[in-house]
Amino acid sequence: MSVNGGASSCSSAELERLLRDVRGGAVDVEEALRRIASMQEGDREARGLMSQEVADLGYAQLDLGRQRRTGFPEVIYGEGKSAEQLVGIFRRLTENADRVLATRVSADKAAAVLAEVPGATYESIARCVTWFREPNVPLHDGYIAVVCAGTSDLPVAEEAAVTIACMGSRVEKVYDVGVAGIHRLLRRLPVIREANAIVVVAGMEGALASVVGGLVSKPVIAVPTSIGYGASFGGLSALLTMLNSCATGVTVVNIDNGFGAGYSAAVINQNRTKGAES
Missing domain, CATH: 3.40.50.1970 (Rossmann fold)
Incomplete structure (x- = not known):
């Protein structure tokens, strides 16, 4: 929906409640306009933030904000990706996260990543490639x-x-x-x-x-x-x-x-x- 030509982050239900409050006298017109303007500003900030949190590599759209939202960076699923794609994704993630994990990586593709990403390690039985900015130590009890x-x-x-x-x-x-x-x-x-x-x-x-x-x-x-x-x-x-x-x-x-x-x-x-x- 749009108000005064601008997109708003409020849902139709939220807007309906606000208009009912105006009609019922619980909210005056000036306050309603202020709330709508605040919603619009929040929506513009959210869109700007989200656009900055996506890295477009052409073959992949990397979610750079996942660690901030969920506590752990986006994980790479290696199966089906070429060695070049894995290297590109891995290197980009190391620029934005303190750790990177890629699963289902074959030995030959892992070798390509290790050659291009200093500090990366291959766990051959698990078929995982890991990288840590700092030495990995347990962060949680138990x-x-x-x-x-x-x-x-x-x-x-x-x-x-x-x-x-x-x-x-x-x-x-x-x-x-x-x-x-x-x-x-x-x-x-x-x-x-x-x-x-x-x-x-x-x-x-x-x-x-x-x-x-x-x-x-x-x-x-x-x-x-x-x-x-x-x-x-x-x-x-x-x-x-x-x-x-x-x-x-x-x-x-x-x-x-x-x-x-x-x-x-x-x-x-x-x-x-x-x-x-x-």
Whole structure:
């Protein structure tokens, strides 16, 4: 909508309420005009701010304001991007953020980024490239446990662990503790229970998430992996098992989405720390 030829940030509902207040005598005309002018000015400032927070690289529109809004910069999804595109995006983000994370990056593309971005590091199992302006240290109290069923699930678990570390939380890795030998899980239970959030990564039938969910009082983020024989249907079997878990407090992300699980767990830990400080 527009008022006096200018765009306004107020919605039609807000404007209708204002006009009703004018008609009812609760707001006089001068005050209504002042409020509308203030809305218009705020809208102009917001448009200017948003235009400055987008970097147009032609092949990518980078969200430079994401760290200010959400606490963490835009993350690069490397799959499908060329080495040249990855380098361009990575270098531009290093100019505006204190840390950069790229996921699903192959070794050859990672080599191209490392050659052009001093200080960048490649985590080969996780397939992640990271960069920090200052040495990366935990910013939040407590830790997040990443619990992995089998060695074949490690790439997804490591993607979660790298993401968590990049976001400023400490990680405790509890690997190769699948339900086929549940005693391996039980002997690590004290470490898992002390975590502020738990990421559980499992393929095959995906039962590990339900087992962990029934033993802890912390939020569990379950990650089904595509690991398994034919009837696992590329992770669909594990996904459905986790979605149908009878254990409470289990939330499920998409198949092989270690990044999404790690990000969510890190936000939980970050907000828990803020709550403890307030």
